[in-house]
Amino acid sequence: MRSHLALILISADFLYLIVLVFCSTHVFAKDHMHHPHRAQYNSTTDRDTLYALKGNFNGSFIDTNWSGSNCCLNDTSIWFGIQCLNNRVIGISLEGAGLSGEVDAHAFANLTELSSLSFKNNWISGTLMNFSSNTMLVRVDLSSNMFEGAISNSLLSLQMMESLQLQDNNLIGPIPGFSQKSLREFNVSNNNLLGKIPETDVLQSFTDLSYSGNPGLCGSPTLIACNGAMTMSEADDESESNMSSGIFKGGTVLVILIVLDVIAVVTLALFFTLCYKKVENIKQQRKKPVNIEVTNKNFEVDQDRDSKSTTAIGGEIGNKRRLVFLDRGNEFELDDLLKASAEMLGKGNFGNVYKVILDHGQEVVVKRLRDLRPLSREEFVKRIRALADLKHQNVLSPLAYYYSREEKLLVYKFAAKGNLFNLIHGERGENRIPFKWSSRLRVAIAVARGMEFLHANTKLDNAIPHGNLKSSNVLLDENQKVLVSDHALASLITLPIAVQQMSAYKCPEYQHCRKVSRKTDVWCYGSLLLELLTGRVPSFAAPKGTNGVDLSSWAHRAVREEWTAEIFDPEISRYCTRRHEAQGMMKLLELALWCCDKSPGKRPDMHQVVREIGDMKVNELEDEEDLTSFDRSLTEDSISTNGSGIIVE
Numbered sequence: 030m031r032s033h034l035a036l037i038l039i040s041a042d043f044l045y046l047i048v049l050v051f052c053s054t055h056v057f058a059k060d061h062m063h064h065p066h067r068a069q070y071n072s073t074t075d076r077d078t079l080y081a082l083k084g085n086f087n088g089s090f091i092d093t094n095w096s097g098s099n100c101c102l103n104d105t106s107i108w109f110g111i112q113c114l115n116n117r118v119i120g121i122s123l124e125g126a127g128l129s130g131e132v133d134a135h136a137f138a139n140l141t142e143l144s145s146l147s148f149k150n151n152w153i154s155g156t157l158m159n160f161s162s163n164t165m166l167v168r169v170d171l172s173s174n175m176f177e178g179a180i181s182n183s184l185l186s187l188q189m190m191e192s193l194q195l196q197d198n199n200l201i202g203p204i205p206g207f208s209q210k211s212l213r214e215f216n217v218s219n220n221n222l223l224g225k226i227p228e229t230d231v232l233q234s235f236t237d238l239s240y241s242g243n244p245g246l247c248g249s250p251t252l253i254a255c256n257g258a259m260t261m262s263e264a265d266d267e268s269e270s271n272m273s274s275g276i277f278k279g280g281t282v283l284v285i286l287i288v289l290d291v292i293a294v295v296t297l298a299l300f301f302t303l304c305y306k307k308v309e310n311i312k313q314q315r316k317k318p319v320n321i322e323v324t325n326k327n328f329e330v331d332q333d334r335d336s337k338s339t340t341a342i343g344g345e346i347g348n349k350r351r352l353v354f355l356d357r358g359n360e361f362e363l364d365d366l367l368k369a370s371a372e373m374l375g376k377g378n379f380g381n382v383y384k385v386i387l388d389h390g391q392e393v394v395v396k397r398l399r400d401l402r403p404l405s406r407e408e409f410v411k412r413i414r415a416l417a418d419l420k421h422q423n424v425l426s427p428l429a430y431y432y433s434r435e436e437k438l439l440v441y442k443f444a445a446k447g448n449l450f451n452l453i454h455g456e457r458g459e460n461r462i463p464f465k466w467s468s469r470l471r472v473a474i475a476v477a478r479g480m481e482f483l484h485a486n487t488k489l490d491n492a493i494p495h496g497n498l499k500s501s502n503v504l505l506d507e508n509q510k511v512l513v514s515d516h517a518l519a520s521l522i523t524l525p526i527a528v529q530q531m532s533a534y535k536c537p538e539y540q541h542c543r544k545v546s547r548k549t550d551v552w553c554y555g556s557l558l559l560e561l562l563t564g565r566v567p568s569f570a571a572p573k574g575t576n577g578v579d580l581s582s583w584a585h586r587a588v589r590e591e592w593t594a595e596i597f598d599p600e601i602s603r604y605c606t607r608r609h610e611a612q613g614m615m616k617l618l619e620l621a622l623w624c625c626d627k628s629p630g631k632r633p634d635m636h637q638v639v640r641e642i643g644d645m646k647v648n649e650l651e652d653e654e655d656l657t658s659f660d661r662s663l664t665e666d667s668i669s670t671n672g673s674g675i676i677v678e
């Protein structure tokens with residue numbers, strides 16, 4: 030018994046010594062770093078480190094963006110994706126930048142001020158880097174890459190770390206015993222990690238979602254029992270206790286150890302208080318204000334950060350504050366937009382969308398793009414020009430754009446009658462004005478024409494002409510003209526984001542063999558027809574918190590099992606009493622199922638679709654009646670939205 034106690038005390042003393050040494054060096058190191066004149070590293074070493082890092086990646090974008098003699102100028106970042114403070118690099122954020130390659134293990138050794146690192150959504154492979162020099166790191170996000178090997182033990186020494194995101198990689202081996210109290214977000218799901226999850230308070234404080242998708246992991250907080258598996262530290266403890274019994278005997282040693290330990294505990298408490306105060310001080314200094322504010326009155330664009338970008342492209346952008354108009358007429362300045370009142374229409378997958386009423390009464394929509402591919406100004410302009418050149422009466426092309434390093438805007442005409450999603454699924458209570466068959470057919474024909482035009486005229490190689498066709502991207506202007514919007518935005522968005530968010534990537538061929546093509550747009554069009562016919566929301570376009578239906582499988586089953594009549598929206602079947610209407614509904618259903626064929630090769634092209642659908646005659650009288658319905662349904666506030674154009678149930 031005594032020998033056990035003595036052993037425990039000696040171990041505690043040993044631990045104490047280690048902690049003491051660690052604390053002194055750690056506190057000293059931080060102190061050292063916060064006095065620039067004493068610092069060993071500076072902006073030049075940071076720049077050279079980033080140049081070396083750039084050499085690790087295969088990705089054309091940082092080749093062009095990371096160049097020149099300064100990556101930071103005081104607190105302003107000169108290079109893309111870098112954050113600076115006092116001429117030092119404190120943040121790197123290259124999310125969805127299409128980066129591949131392996132990062133050198135010691136790539137970050139000189140970035141001693143780095144507090145935030147994100148390489149989320151890239152294709153980076155190799156083992157995790159060594160972070161032991163990056164003691165200021167607060168956030169690390171390496172999720173959705175192809176990192177392999179073990180979780181680096183260097184992460185255990187990061188005492189300021191609040192968030193560690195390593196999910197969706199190929200990491201293997203056990204989870205090290207993270208015990209930093211600062212750690213509030215932790216995710217290692219969807220890797221190949223093994224063994225028992227260490228029972229540290231910190232690791233046990235996260236839910237099993239942080240660990241899911243690792244078939245070899247066991248122990249709390251997962252529900253998988255370990256069947257005798259131990260963590261590495263448990264195994265070590267056990268073998269040590271077996272070996273050491275009987276080494277220490279006698280009461281004297283014990284008394285001395287007890288006295289020493291009391292002194293040690295008091296000193297240790299003093300040291301921890303000192304460490305804690307230092308760390309809190311540093312955290313306070315690092316809190317930076319957010320740059321972009323959006324209110325419901327107006328919106329502000331971050332213009333000052335672009336003070337270096339004055340390059341003119343084809344004479345278009347000499348002035349950094351200029352909106353560039355893609356057509357003549359309608360011209361106004363960015364300042365006119367900024368001072369006008371703005372109302373948020375919705376938070377789309379690619380950025381927030383605002384309706385802005387200019388002083389002279391013109392209503393426009395401003396789409397503030399985010400998650401863009403890291404495009405140079407030239408590439409961005411080229412792609413916007415290509416999509417703006419596509420002019421058709423059923424296609425909504427942008428009127429103008431704004432480009433700066435930090436901000437990219439697209440300006441569109443405002444479509445006063447809202448979107449097709451609201452028309453179909455808007456409030457179904459007694460105030461609803463029916464959205465009848467002939468109106469639905471009219472929309473289907475207009476969308477087909479718009480899509481046929483896009484398919485015939487899109488010039489960008491390998492691009493899907495639309496890529497995100499769905500009912501919230503079909504708009505109606507003040508004259509009920511149907512407009513297909515948001516075409517070709519896929520060419521601006523990073524691939525991982527496009528895969529997550531765009532309709533095209535929900536098609537069967539992408540699920541099976543990661544391929545999309547022009548015929549993918551045809552599948553989206555078929556799904557839109559099914560939405561029009563059934564009044565149900567397709568699962569890929571269902572608003573957050575609601576469930577949609579796999580419309581194509583559902584409709585195919587209905588036809589196979591001969592209960593087709595039941596799938597039509599009662600709102601149209603109730604009114605479609607005439608023979609040609611019932612035939613039209615069946616014909617449109619056939620066309621929808623053809624477009625949704627699992628095999629892209631068997632689907633029609635958009636030209637064939639227009640030919641098929643053009644044969645269906647819209648009854649003129651019914652059409653007149655329905656136009657009135659459209660108007661009333663949109664002006665009587667019968668559609669309730671949450672401001673994002675999405676139905677509130």
Ligand SMILES: Nc1ncnc2c1ncn2[C@@H]1O[C@H](COP(=O)(O)OP(=O)(O)OP(=O)(O)O)[C@@H](O)[C@H]1O
Binds near residue numbers: 380381394443502675
């Ligand atoms: N020119 C416009 N006129 C009127 N409403 C618009 C216009 N452009 C977009 N909207 C509406 O603003 C909201 C947000 O549009 P946005 O296209 O960004 O998002 P979304 O269609 O919900 O999703 P996604 O980003 O995938 O396209 C939607 O309700 C859309 O119908």
